[in-house]
Amino acid sequence: MGKRSIAAMTAALVAGSLLTSVPNAGAQDAEHGTNSSSTPTGAPLAPGVDLDTVTIPQLQARMAAGSLTSSTLTRAYLRRIENVDPRIHAVLRTSPTALRQAAASDARHRHGKTLGPLDGIPVLLKDNVNTRDMPTTAGSLALAGSPPGTDAALVTRLRKAGAVILGKTNLSEWANFRAAKPTSGWSAVGGQTNNPYVLDRNPCGSSSGSAAALAASLSQVAIGTETDGSIVCPAGMNGVVGHKPSLGLVSQSGVVPISAEQDTAGPMARNVIDTALTLSVLSGGESSRGDGARSGALRGLPVLQSNPGPSSGLPTEDDAAADHGTSLRGKRIGLWRLPSLGADVDAVMTRTAKKLRKAGAVVVEVTPPYQARLAELEFPALLSEFHRDIDAYLGTREGPRNLAELIEFNRSSPEEQTCFAGQELFEQALAAPPTTDPTYRAMRAELKDLSRRSIDETMAAHHLDAITAPTNPPAWTTDCARGDNDVIPSSTPAAVAGYPSLSVPAGSVNELPVGLLLMAGDHQDAKLLSLGAAVEHRLKAWRAPRYLPTAGHVAPRGGAVADIR
Template identity: 60%
Template structure:
């Protein structure tokens, strides 16, 4: 994989485009702190080019990522894409808010000309024929597709004892803050890459926690949108009832801009027909510096599990109050019932949705049974942990089973009730809860040493959830998540941006050895 990455980088730098002076020469440019609006102003003034910006990120992938292992491969057309973007800008034909901005894609998002593997060696060497719908939207907004990010294989849905950030294709992604710590998952490479400034933004996907947990663990922003806001066509699935894709970035405004580009209806993905006609289309424009003033925020502390988390949550509550919010302690009901029903429902949905996706990929295994056999024969796939979920899927009831239908109804209804009832009972604008405990040491055999999270209610309900950095346990980031009712994406992003502005705690990783 290291060889593939270096070969890919050599190809990028050999496309015949004259690369200007590196972006580091641009006065005042700090990749770690720069936002998309700042970069756009520099490029509009001719003080920065997309070629220079893209080259800077490619250089960091070739050097910094040797420690992190977040990027599977770069797109050999990245510099050519950047050159085309610069030409569009010079001739007055810029496409949109992401013009010239380098974006990494989680490697379960179909991308023409690039392998899309979901981390599995079974899908190597047979690139998809077309871009996923969300990739087409990124290109239409002017983005430069920089490459593919590693992930927890099959989005962490292969083994009951999997280790986040490991895939048979990419190996182990490390947390850039402390390298022997885990980046969480399943959007492990996306979160770690953004934290390490290997791209301006990255795309993650989530079924339950796979955007917000790596955002929290790596100290970045992760926006899990309402189900139906972003198309899933061309994304390797677990469950059409919970899967979504969303942006990961170092700041809320970049996540808001990227979500605006991703959003859109797709006839091939029916839930995208459901979002309201008056849903905002420019989330950055909806960000209000005073969003916390007079807001009513429910605080779901989940205290007593980890002392550092308790401290960071209490500090976050103080920040909210300092900006005029009223903070009310709450408990979300039904969590045990939601978890029990969700697990059983996902297994049936996986048996329906993954084979349907595989049928769009000629030349790869066409069923879960064929994947199970591939893994048994492969020398790498089962070297760290097993495939218990795949094996359970072979005998799981189908989605026409009455028991399955009751589990899905129970999970979704109770998840929505847990949020909606809490919001209504206290007249709340949103709920805040810790995203993650400090990252655990990466190890194999027993799976992740996961302590706590808050992703399940919003994930199962299909409601928006945004994680934003809130503090640290030593060198390890801790985030808080803000979530609310369905289609409240603009409100949640605005509250998150106001919190970020009031508590700018995020810092660049130091790549400590542990």
């Protein structure tokens, strides 16, 4: 893709973001009894700014014009955390330096020396991402002592880009890779994170706090991590956007691991443009041009080169999409229905397909092959990889120095057993064959081959631009005794292949959000985000949460099973 195409795509997505209508969202807030256009004290943040719907380009335009400061924005989010988070328990801690970071950004804005699209933008980090000045626990009391002392590589990128590191979010302890029957969103450090839409429902995991915080408008963007489903499922279940990047696009250095063969951090936000702009920072953007695979993935990714402001004569959002490659007209999309997720979810997919076809897309039904074999092989391979990778990470931290010591810590810590006592996955990983074992190597090679073929062959056979599927079922009731209610298969092909996936809001079932998952080929992140922006615009499925205490009964499907996240 040439420079003109890159500029055109950037202009389309940024222009569309600048032109997004705020009053309708504000009216919805009024209908639901909330109004996040104001701080929780009732003082307006800035005229026309709604924390639920405002985008990074709109914020940067206001900061460039002097009508908004990062300090004001950061204070608004800190107040909102103080007032709203007690209902959902998504944020573990806020950074004591957040306001100093914001003041530094304000000085750069005043002197015209901003560092890019995230300068002055508040970001929450999942608490398995190392921060030098705050604890990084993975939700476990075993790591609740001293901070790591150094930032993860992705945090270094965020700081260099001027982002305000607002705090850390709760997660499913050890990224849901401890017990056979875990409860997503629970950790010994943070307790249980609740779904903001219906508080007795689960937020999915393991990036539970990141997704719930965004749904509640506690930060502009957040960082999640995924091995299989841990970004996209919480995004879908909490009605936000989550992007799992291609493997290797974002550095995993300084992030608590499960498997180097599948782990990646990724951006989460309330809209696709903010997600894309955050990915451009996490992945290194301009500095990565020498890396052919990485620069290919980013070619066409929106990067805000300056602080854009509203100007007369801008095209409409629909015109921008049609002119600059984010239209759905002529796009070929494969729909993987997954009827096992229930009739209500399938009805959301039917409505979604109808809207996409009305926008000019060609939607064909597909079933990617090899899924049973992937499910059979993935878990045993992850056990061997977890033992190798967690031992390496624990060797860099104070506390248990390896998996065996971690198991003993949990056995002797009653606080680690308050929701569920099991650590069967730890024990199985300890006994798993090493990653030098030929049987393991054959498993991982077959997984890589079949997962990639499942996507590549499906896309080639139907000449597709992307494969879509439901991201999640309606959120199940949180229950420590039962554990999680579902294994959700849609995330697995892209997760195992190391290909990108993106969840955008698609609709809801009984107040509970359902996401649409989009998958594409290796390092096709930019194309996927561009398509996701067009899908998001056509579906218009986002709505603010109402923090209902409970909702109509959604029957569980099957027994409690382990969910690898």
